[in-house]
Each structure stands twice: as structure tokens, then as C-alpha cells.
Amino acid sequence: MEEVKRLDPKASTARILFAKSGNQCAFKGCFNKIVSDDGVYIGNICHIEAALPDGPRFNSNMTNEQRRESNNLLIMCYEHHKETNDVEKYPVSVLKQIKKEHEDKFKNLINDLASQLYEDITDGNAGVKATTLNTFNSVMGWNSNQDEKRELVELAENAFNKLKQLSPATRSVFFHMLNRAGGKLDRKMFLIEELQNILSSNQEQFMSSFSILKKVGLIGEPYTYDGVYGYVSDLEPIEDWHIWPDIKEYCESANISLSEIINKMEFNLLD
Structure with a gap:
């Protein structure tokens, strides 16, 4: 029988765990981040069945490798890592259910890039342009006149055409950039390292997509920002309209899927 010893998780395992975490504590109802807005890792990698005999839920039948x-x-925040050490309240079955429910919720973060690579961009993926933006104007409370609406529709078509130049996988990267933008940063800014960690299952695809998105004019060059650890980038406006943060705000207010508009290019949801 092997000597029981604590083995740190492999780097590849840690990346998978983070990608499946959605940058959020796994404990139900907790929204604490795993990586802070400043790019600092603040989460805890927790064992369901302990690494050492004096730990909670230790299973002597497991090998050291199986335990890691x-x-x-x-991954949990510090508070819930400590709370779940209560083995009576949180036996193995409960922690496994917590893990499953949480990772199922965020599995799109590592699945959508792979699945969309196999979509036929010309088959049911051509998208639908916006024609009026009536609902968008109403939800945003803009009260635009007809001339202003026509100008906005033209700009929205410009944005639509930029997305249409992209492969499904690159549109998915842009979706995650938009979805993660804001927080404690300006609403058009996103932390590059956070995106790299979330999409760690395909770093080559991420870097390729980043380059393409810059070339198309959807994002800007990386730069440093006071008070932020790591590089950030901006979602670029269409002319002077910061359309992407506005679309995100509209989706949140109207309870409309941002993914439908960005990944499937269903801009008619703005009408």
C-alpha cells in the first residue's frame, strides 16, 4: 500500500476546474469570484474526499493520484471551503451534487468553442439583421426620432456585418469578452487574463481569435490600466456608438439571451 501524501493538483487539472467554475464559487447561491477584478486568484481548490487522513471525508480506498x-x-471561496468541512452537513454525496450542479451551469464556457467549430456557418447560421430597433429604443429609454433610428439601424447593420465576417468559434470568444466586460471596470473593458483562464481549454484558438477581432475592429490593443493587475482591452465602438455594452445592458433589462444576438447573430431580437 502506498504512503498517503498530499499531491497538488496538476496544472492541467486546475485549468479545467477554473474553466468549469465560471469564475464563481461552487457553493449554491454564492457569487464570490475565484479571480478578482484585479486579476488576483482568491479561490480555494477543495477536496471532496480529503487528501490526508485527518481531513474531512478521507477515503482510504483512494490513491494519492485519485485524490487530486x-x-x-x-473551487470555492474561503468561507464556503471552511463551511463544507462540516462532514455531517456536507457528506461526499452532497459535495458531489454541489459540484455537478455548478459545473453543469457553466459547462458552456468550455463546450461552446468546440461545438461551434463544427457548425456550418452557411447552414442556419447566417443571422438576421435588425430593421427597426423599436424594442431596443423602448427598453433603453432613448425615445429616438425616426432619423435617429435610421442612423442606429445602419450602425447596427455595420456591427452585424463585422460579426458575420467571423467564424462561430471567434464569435464565441467575442461573446465571452462582452459577457465579462464591466464589473468594477468600465463597461467596455475586459481583463484579458481572465478570458484566457476561462477559455484555457483552447489557448491557441483564443490568441488567433484575439488577433482577428482586433483586425476586424471589434476590440482594441491590450494596455495597462491603473489599479488593475494584468492587461485589459476595450470593446470598440461602431463609429461613436458603444453598441456592444448597450446591447448587453438591453439583454439584461429585457431578459433576452446575449448569446442569441452575438453567437447566432439574431439582431432581430433588438426590434
Whole structure:
């Protein structure tokens, strides 16, 4: 029988755990981040069945390697890591259910890039342009006149055409950029390192998409920002309209899927 010793999770395992975490504590109802807005790692990788005999839920039948596999680990904030050490309240079955429910909720973060690579961009993926933006104007409370609406529709078509130049996988990267923008940063800014961690299952695709998105004019060059650890980038406006943060705000207010508009290019949802 091997000597029981604590083995740190492999780097590849940690990346998978983070990607599946959605940058959020796995404990139900907790929205604490795993990586702060400043790019600092503040989460805890927790064992379901402990690494050492004096730990909670230790299973002597497991090997050291099994104890550090991803199916025995989940990421929580410090507070809930400590709380779940109560083995009576949180036995193995409960922690496994917590892990499953949380990772199922965020599985699109690592699945959508792969799945969309196989979509036929010309088959049911051509998108639908916006023609009026009536609902968008109403929800945003803009009260635009007809001339202003026509100008906005033209700008929205410009944005639509930029998205249409992209592969589904690159549009998915842009979706995550938009979805993660804001927080404690300006609403048009996103932290590059956070996106790299979330989409760690395909770093080559991320870097390729980043370059394409800059070339198309959807994002800007990376730069440093006071008080932020790591590089940030901006979602670029269409002419002077910061359309992407506005679309995100509209989706949140109207309870409309941002993914439908960005990934599937259903701009008619703005009408």
C-alpha cells in the first residue's frame, strides 16, 4: 500500500476546474469570484474526499493520484471551503451534487468553442439583421426620432456585418469578452487574463481569435490600466456608438439571451 501524501493538483487539472467554475464559487447561491477584478486568484481548490487522513471525508480506498483528480476537486471561496468541512452537513454525496450542479451551469464556457467549430456557418447560421430597433429604443429609454433610428439601424447593420465576417468559434470568444466586460471596470473593458483562464481549454484558438477581432475592429490593443493587475482591452465602438455594452445592458433589462444576438447573430431580437 502506498504512503498517503498530499499531491497538488496538476496544472492541467486546475485549468479545467477554473474553466468549469465560471469564475464563481461552487457553493449554491454564492457569487464570490475565484479571480478578482484585479486579476488576483482568491479561490480555494477543495477536496471532496480529503487528501490526508485527518481531513474531512478521507477515503482510504483512494490513491494519492485519485485524490487530486478533477472529479474529487471543486473551487470555492474561503468561507464556503471552511463551511463544507462540516462532514455531517456536507457528506461526499452532497459535495458531489454541489459540484455537478455548478459545473453543469457553466459547462458552456468550455463546450461552446468546440461545438461551434463544427457548425456550418452557411447552414442556419447566417443571422438576421435588425430593421427597426423599436424594442431596443423602448427598453433603453432613448425615445429616438425616426432619423435617429435610421442612423442606429445602419450602425447596427455595420456591427452585424463585422460579426458575420467571423467564424462561430471567434464569435464565441467575442461573446465571452462582452459577457465579462464591466464589473468594477468600465463597461467596455475586459481583463484579458481572465478570458484566457476561462477559455484555457483552447489557448491557441483564443490568441488567433484575439488577433482577428482586433483586425476586424471589434476590440482594441491590450494596455495597462491603473489599479488593475494584468492587461485589459476595450470593446470598440461602431463609429461613436458603444453598441456592444448597450446591447448587453438591453439583454439584461429585457431578459433576452446575449448569446442569441452575438453567437447566432439574431439582431432581430433588438426590434
